[in-house]
Amino acid sequence: MSGAESAGRGVEAAAATAEADGEFRGHGVLRASGAYLGIALIGAALWFLLGHVNAFYSNILASIMIWTIATSGLNLIAGLGGYPSLVQGAFYGIGAYTSSIALAHGQPLWAATALAVALAGAAGLGVGIIFSRTRGQYFAIGTLFFGAVVGLVMNNWASLTQGPIGLSVPFAVPDLETLNALIAVCMVLSLALVVFIGRRRLGLRLVAVREDEDLAEHVGVPTAWTKLAAFVLSACVGGLAGVLIAQYNGTISPELFDYYVGFVMFVALAVGGAGRVLGPLLGSTFIVGVPHLLNLSSGIGQLLVGIVFVAVMILVPGGFMSAVDAVLVVFRRGGQSQ
Amino acid sequence: MLLQALLNGIVLGSMLALLAVSLTIVFGVMDVPNFAQGGVITLSAYVMLSLHESLHSPFWVAVLGGVAAAGVISVLTERFAYRFVRHRPLAAPAVALGLLLVLDNSALQIWGGEHVSLTPPYAAGLLRIGPAVVPGVGVAVVATALASLILLHLLLSKTRVGRAIRAVSQNSEAAAIVGIRLERQYVMAFFISGVLAGLAAFAYAPTYAVFPYMADGILLNAFVVVILGGLGNVWGAVAAGLLLGVVESLGAVYVSASYQTVFGFAILLLVIVFRPSGLFTTSSGRVA
Numbered sequence: 001m002s003g004a005e006s007a008g009r010g011v012e013a014a015a016a017t018a019e020a021d022g023e024f025r026g027h028g029v030l031r032a033s034g035a036y037l038g039i040a041l042i043g044a045a046l047w048f049l050l051g052h053v054n055a056f057y058s059n060i061l062a063s064i065m066i067w068t069i070a071t072s073g074l075n076l077i078a079g080l081g082g083y084p085s086l087v088q089g090a091f092y093g094i095g096a097y098t099s100s101i102a103l104a105h106g107q108p109l110w111a112a113t114a115l116a117v118a119l120a121g122a123a124g125l126g127v128g129i130i131f132s133r134t135r136g137q138y139f140a141i142g143t144l145f146f147g148a149v150v151g152l153v154m155n156n157w158a159s160l161t162q163g164p165i166g167l168s169v170p171f172a173v174p175d176l177e178t179l180n181a182l183i184a185v186c187m188v189l190s191l192a193l194v195v196f197i198g199r200r201r202l203g204l205r206l207v208a209v210r211e212d213e214d215l216a217e218h219v220g221v222p223t224a225w226t227k228l229a230a231f232v233l234s235a236c237v238g239g240l241a242g243v244l245i246a247q248y249n250g251t252i253s254p255e256l257f258d259y260y261v262g263f264v265m266f267v268a269l270a271v272g273g274a275g276r277v278l279g280p281l282l283g284s285t286f287i288v289g290v291p292h293l294l295n296l297s298s299g300i301g302q303l304l305v306g307i308v309f310v311a312v313m314i315l316v317p318g319g320f321m322s323a324v325d326a327v328l329v330v331f332r333r334g335g336q337s338q
Numbered sequence: 339m340l341l342q343a344l345l346n347g348i349v350l351g352s353m354l355a356l357l358a359v360s361l362t363i364v365f366g367v368m369d370v371p372n373f374a375q376g377g378v379i380t381l382s383a384y385v386m387l388s389l390h391e392s393l394h395s396p397f398w399v400a401v402l403g404g405v406a407a408a409g410v411i412s413v414l415t416e417r418f419a420y421r422f423v424r425h426r427p428l429a430a431p432a433v434a435l436g437l438l439l440v441l442d443n444s445a446l447q448i449w450g451g452e453h454v455s456l457t458p459p460y461a462a463g464l465l466r467i468g469p470a471v472v473p474g475v476g477v478a479v480v481a482t483a484l485a486s487l488i489l490l491h492l493l494l495s496k497t498r499v500g501r502a503i504r505a506v507s508q509n510s511e512a513a514a515i516v517g518i519r520l521e522r523q524y525v526m527a528f529f530i531s532g533v534l535a536g537l538a539a540f541a542y543a544p545t546y547a548v549f550p551y552m553a554d555g556i557l558l559n560a561f562v563v564v565i566l567g568g569l570g571n572v573w574g575a576v577a578a579g580l581l582l583g584v585v586e587s588l589g590a591v592y593v594s595a596s597y598q599t600v601f602g603f604a605i606l607l608l609v610i611v612f613r614p615s616g617l618f619t620t621s622s623g624r625v626a
Contacts, residue, residue: 084427130607133614136427137371137569141561142610148558149603156596259558263373267432274428299447306439309432314422317429 124235351583377441
């Protein structure tokens with residue numbers, strides 16, 4: 001038994017190492033501790049912008065950064081793991097509502113946040129277990145439908161959530177500057193989490209699941225636990241983002257978190273580059289930024305947004321990060337002079 | 339009351355079955371569900387409305403026009419968008435979202451956003467079965483679904499086109515080897531899907547309203563029906579549609595109307611726990 005076990009682990013380790021060598025060519029833009037430094041610098045730069053641009057742009061930037069947190073969480077299960085989860089909007093919403101209701105009952109911010117993250121994680125555990133036997137399109141539609149059910153509950157459980165009229169959020173952060181800093185720090189942490197996980201056994205196992213789940217199972221990767229762990233982590237990070245959006249907006253309502261939002265979050269991740277650390281940032285910038293920029297009027301503006309989405313995905317089906325890769329390859333080749 | 343709920347469920351189920359079949363037909367072509375189908379339905383309904391009310395065409399001519407328009411729009415979405423992301427399950431939802439925005443907002447721009455009604459000539463009729471009543475538009479839903487599915491079955495089983503579509507859906511490489519032109523079959527599949535969507539628009543619009551986001555709610559249920567029946571399985575989709583329709587209707591009447599979707603989710607839950615690949619999937623994943 002132990003001999004077979006250790007042989008299995010040896011195969012797994014070999015597979016993981018081989019995977020690692022192959023995988024990090026993907027992370028070629030950011031290497032090792034340079035990755036953390038780069039993320040920290042980006043966070044600092046965005047925090048500076050947040051505090052120094054006018055309210056219109058800082059609102060958009062804050063939305064982008066909070067969306068980056070949520071989609072970075074999604075990156076774990078959908079990007080690294082390859083499971084198209086369309087339910088991140090629901091965890092986002094659970095985090096927002098839980099923290100707001102807890103604050104309204106007099107809880108301090110840290111407790112409300114912990115509760116929100118825990119509840120979102122528990123929901124993630126539930127969804128992960130329910131859908132543990134599904135993959136691909138089935139998983140996508142199933143999670144989408146679950147997101148719709150959560151939205152339905154938010155709308156109808158009026159005694160808890162005030163229903164469609166929305167809930168007013170008690171402001172629990174001393175001032176806007178602190179909230180901006182909090183958002184920036186959480187964004188850095190969520191991106192760093194993907195770097196961290198990506199290099200550890202969990203991340204490598206997730207990539208194995210994404211590339212060929214059945215084969216991974218055969219070489220001894222515990223795919224069920226791996227997927228579940230990724231799902232719970234994704235949900236927790238989504239819940240954290242929800243806490244922040246509730247604080248930033250001051251009021252929340254169910255339509256901010258319905259199944260459509262879950263769908264768009266997945267799209268944002270795909271547009272930025274699923275499985276790539278900076279994918280969520282680029283994708284969120286595009287998805288949140290473009291509609292605001294093309295805001296001619298609801299009809300034509302949204303129509304143009306749609307055309308832009310289609311065009312971008314056809315031109316760069318691998319997401320923006322794959323375009324960045326292509327550009328960097330040109331530079332590297334240029335660097336090796338004949 | 340039970341009879342009424344059952345009849346309502348059959349009407350809803352027929353609607354879901356028709357929509358689900360329109361979605362499942364293109365499953366063999368793309369790796370992801372056609373999330374943009376709602377836009378096709380919306381535009382089709384508006385075309386019918388315009389032909390009937392603005393251009394004063396006879397009702398049935400307007401319906402034909404709308405159905406044809408749906409087929410054409412569906413083919414256009416394939417030729418100009420889906421074609422490029424056929425085997426890219428990460429990119430396809432983004433393309434679908436973009437298409438949905440384009441289609442819905444085209445409707446919004448051209449016709450505005452108010453709810454308008456499409457009133458067929460039989461709208462005032464009622465069918466009485468014992469103590470229960472089915473409105474004329476409800477009967478139309480069941481009749482349309484029945485007729486469409488019978489025609490579809492004949493098409494898929496008795497014609498060359500149908501056999502080609504099934505072949506491509508089973509194994510596209512093998513189909514290409516025996517000389518089937520894949521691109522043409524993809525276009526055909528999308529056209530049929532569009533026609534079915536147009537028929538669904540004709541059936542659905544009178545029971546609800548015509549506005550840019552009219553189909554979003556019921557389509558969500560239709561996607562669930564598709565996976566309940568097994569992706570690519572036409573008759574599975576029909577059976578699952580009726581099942582979901584009846585269950586949701588009974589749940590709405592006997593437990594709670596506002597949580598209707600939850601009953602659908604309960605069915606989904608049971609199925610994916612006990613039969614994750616769908617109730618009626620065959621191992622070869624055939625279309626019909």
